[in-house]
Amino acid sequence: MGKMDLSFQPRLMSAPEAAAYLATSQTVLRSLPIPRKVQGARRVYDRLDLDAYAASLAYEGEVDEVQAWDKRISG
Incomplete structure (x- = not known):
C-alpha cells in the first residue's frame, strides 16, 4: 500500500x-x-501539541516590549 494523498x-x-x-x-x-x-x-x-507550541510563541516585538517593561519597573 503506497502513501495516500490526504486532503486533511x-x-x-x-x-x-x-x-x-x-x-x-x-x-x-x-x-x-x-x-x-x-x-x-x-x-x-501530535498536531495539537504542535499547535499549542506555535500558539505559545511571542509575536514580533512582544519580547522586546516585555523586556523593556521589566527594566522600567525594576529600576
Missing part, C-alpha cells in the same frame, strides 16, 4: 511531517520542548 492534516505526524508543519528543520524540531507520543515502535508528534 493527520493528527499524528512523523518528524519530517511535523517539521514541515512548523516550517522548521527536523534538527530544530527535536530541540524544541514538544513531547512525542509512542505509536507502536514509532515516535510521533
Whole structure:
C-alpha cells in the first residue's frame, strides 16, 4: 500500500511531517520542548501539541516590549 494523498492534516505526524508543519528543520524540531507520543515502535508528534507550541510563541516585538517593561519597573 503506497502513501495516500490526504486532503486533511493527520493528527499524528512523523518528524519530517511535523517539521514541515512548523516550517522548521527536523534538527530544530527535536530541540524544541514538544513531547512525542509512542505509536507502536514509532515516535510521533501530535498536531495539537504542535499547535499549542506555535500558539505559545511571542509575536514580533512582544519580547522586546516585555523586556523593556521589566527594566522600567525594576529600576
